[in-house]
Amino acid sequence: MTTLASPDLRFHRLRDSATMLRRNLKRLLRYPSMTVLLVGMPIVFLLLFVYVFGGTLGAGLGGGRADYANYVAPAIILMTVTTTVQGTAISVAMDMTEGIIARFRTMHVARVSVLTGHVLGSVIQAVFGVAIVTGVAVLVGFRPTAGLGGWLATAGFLMVLTFALVWLCVALGQVSKSVEAASNLPMPLMFLPFLGSGFVPTDSMPAGLRWFAEYQPFTPIIETLRGLLMDRPLGNNAWLALGWCAVIALGGYLWSKRLFNRESAH
Amino acid sequence: MSDKRSRAAIAATGLRKSFGDHVVLDGLDLDVPRGTVFSLLGANGAGKTTTVKILSTLLSPDAGEVQVAGHDLVREPDAVRAAIGVTGQFSAVDNLLTGQENLLLMADLHHLGRGERRQRTALLLDRFDLTDAARKPVSTYSGGMRRRLDLAMTLVGRPQVIFLDEPTTGLDPRSRRGMWRIVRELVADGVTIFLTTQYLEEADELADRIAVLDRGRLVAEGTADQLKRRIPGGHIRLRFADAPGLDTAMRALGQATRDGDALTLRVPSDGSLRALKGLIDHLDQRAIEVDELSVHTPDLDDVFLALTGPSDQKVTPR
Numbered sequence: 001m002t003t004l005a006s007p008d009l010r011f012h013r014l015r016d017s018a019t020m021l022r023r024n025l026k027r028l029l030r031y032p033s034m035t036v037l038l039v040g041m042p043i044v045f046l047l048l049f050v051y052v053f054g055g056t057l058g059a060g061l062g063g064g065r066a067d068y069a070n071y072v073a074p075a076i077i078l079m080t081v082t083t084t085v086q087g088t089a090i091s092v093a094m095d096m097t098e099g100i101i102a103r104f105r106t107m108h109v110a111r112v113s114v115l116t117g118h119v120l121g122s123v124i125q126a127v128f129g130v131a132i133v134t135g136v137a138v139l140v141g142f143r144p145t146a147g148l149g150g151w152l153a154t155a156g157f158l159m160v161l162t163f164a165l166v167w168l169c170v171a172l173g174q175v176s177k178s179v180e181a182a183s184n185l186p187m188p189l190m191f192l193p194f195l196g197s198g199f200v201p202t203d204s205m206p207a208g209l210r211w212f213a214e215y216q217p218f219t220p221i222i223e224t225l226r227g228l229l230m231d232r233p234l235g236n237n238a239w240l241a242l243g244w245c246a247v248i249a250l251g252g253y254l255w256s257k258r259l260f261n262r263e264s265a266h
Numbered sequence: 267m268s269d270k271r272s273r274a275a276i277a278a279t280g281l282r283k284s285f286g287d288h289v290v291l292d293g294l295d296l297d298v299p300r301g302t303v304f305s306l307l308g309a310n311g312a313g314k315t316t317t318v319k320i321l322s323t324l325l326s327p328d329a330g331e332v333q334v335a336g337h338d339l340v341r342e343p344d345a346v347r348a349a350i351g352v353t354g355q356f357s358a359v360d361n362l363l364t365g366q367e368n369l370l371l372m373a374d375l376h377h378l379g380r381g382e383r384r385q386r387t388a389l390l391l392d393r394f395d396l397t398d399a400a401r402k403p404v405s406t407y408s409g410g411m412r413r414r415l416d417l418a419m420t421l422v423g424r425p426q427v428i429f430l431d432e433p434t435t436g437l438d439p440r441s442r443r444g445m446w447r448i449v450r451e452l453v454a455d456g457v458t459i460f461l462t463t464q465y466l467e468e469a470d471e472l473a474d475r476i477a478v479l480d481r482g483r484l485v486a487e488g489t490a491d492q493l494k495r496r497i498p499g500g501h502i503r504l505r506f507a508d509a510p511g512l513d514t515a516m517r518a519l520g521q522a523t524r525d526g527d528a529l530t531l532r533v534p535s536d537g538s539l540r541a542l543k544g545l546i547d548h549l550d551q552r553a554i555e556v557d558e559l560s561v562h563t564p565d566l567d568d569v570f571l572a573l574t575g576p577s578d579q580k581v582t583p584r
Contacts, residue, residue, distance in 0.1 A: 012377060015374075023363070023371055027362045030403065031362055098358075098360075098361065099354055099356040099359070102356075104375075105324055106323060106347055106350065107376075107423070108348040109375045
């Protein structure tokens with residue numbers, strides 16, 4: 001049998017992923033209002049919790065506003081990651097509702113690169129967001145005591161966390177039927193830090209809620225961040241947090257890949 | 267494998283697809299030779315888009331053997347993808363990027379070299395009359411510009427087989443003609459075009475072969491002329507000044523259909539000069555005054571209406 005031509009069928013995963021990453025970074029620059037919103041939200045919460053609730057909550061912890069700033073800042077940093085990945089779900093859903101993804105699917109490109117482009121773009125976005133929010137937190141009184149090692153470990157841990165949550169949100173963006181749904185589906189990620197040790201210690205909660213708070217993934221994640229930034233012993237929180245990250249990353253990756261390879265309904 | 271199959275750009279036998287209980291394609295056979303335009307006609311929901319989606323690897327068929335550009339669709343989807351280009355009904359462009367960036371994105375995904383990607387992009391922008399808008403975001407483009415960019419993006423990778431799913435739906439007549447010109451140029455370069463359309467005029471203008479899809483089956487296939495010959499409908503229409511004139515003519519001509527309100531007669535005819543002359547001579551000999559005479563040859567609209575639609579209204583093809 002003769003064929004029309006023998007196309008070069010090697011995949012170029014890295015090259016295609018880099019191309020898709022460039023596309024996503026360009027899109028972020030063209031649509032800055034979303035990035036501003038995603039970084040603005042944790043800053044609003046930071047100001048709210050430090051200046052409005054901070055005096056009372058700090059007193060409850062046996063200190064004052066300054067102590068509460070140190071307590072809440074890691075939760076706000078985590079919130080920066082969750083708002084960023086919420087943005088990922090939205091931009092994935094935007095992609096899915098537009099015809100361009102159908103075009104990519106009919107092209108000989110490494111399929112996963114469409115998704116890795118989003119993942120890498122969001123990780124970069126999260127790095128910038130976390131840097132800005134941490135800066136603002138320092139301005140309002142956050143005084144981390146971590147040394148260089150602690151900061152590097154914090155940065156590494158945040159990257160791992162973002163990577164895990166972003167894969168989950170790539171899947172959530174794909175299951176969403178609309179952009180609106182995509183902005184709502186990751187809401188539990190925004191809400192869970194409140195139902196953990198993010199804003200108040202879990203031992204102040206009623207029994208049932210406390211049980212949930214202590215076993216949900218965000219509590220060890222926040223405690224690890226807090227421990228690293230405030231240079232305190234981590235206990236087994238770090239392993240629990242990394243374990244959760246691994247589970248979320250793997251689950252999110254497999255789910256995303258499966259969703260992307262599934263056929264469009266019609 | 268037969269020689270015929272390997273020479274075909276698209277060869278399908280017994281293509282089937284259902285969504286749940288709903289049978290969309292019910293045993294489709296297609297044979298599209300290389301370097302030709304094949305047009306699939308059908309009403310909304312006839313299965314045109316599903317056919318394109320299957321042939322372009324977006325959907326997998328439930329049954330059937332399909333080869334596109336010499337590669338088996340199910341076993342070698344990546345080889346098929348490397349050989350095809352698709353411009354669908356809904357524009358597949360990135361709205362946040364500029365026209366130029368969209369084309370460069372395609373060039374990068376096709377792994378073109380540095381010089382070639384610039385060159386190819388500039389060439390396509392020029393060819394599709396988008397050079398002036400190249401640096402503007404696509405969200406500011408008109409419908410016609412988006413469609414041109416969409417096709418330009420498809421051409422970056424020099425596909426051998428191009429699927430155009432209703433490429434001119436919603437375009438103004440000038441943009442539509444521009445699209446037709448481009449399609450003709452592509453075919454002249456040896457590209458195979460698989461075109462779906464609702465505009466019969468478009469199929470008539472462009473297609474070497476036309477197939478009519480109705481409820482998941484091909485109900486007719488051939489050149490535009492062959493299809494037109496298959497159905498009745500050619501006639502000469504005569505209009506008269508008054509009812510007595512109409513009645514006289516009716517008696518004289520015999521096998522005509524009378525419309526008393528419009529004072530017209532419909533005389534079956536193939537529309538040839540000889541038939542026309544015969545009719546005029548006949549009327550002349552009896553000194554019948556005709557106000558107006560017009561010749562109607564069946565167009566693809568007649569074919570389409572005769573072959574598709576509710577089965578009780580269907581005309582049996584000759």
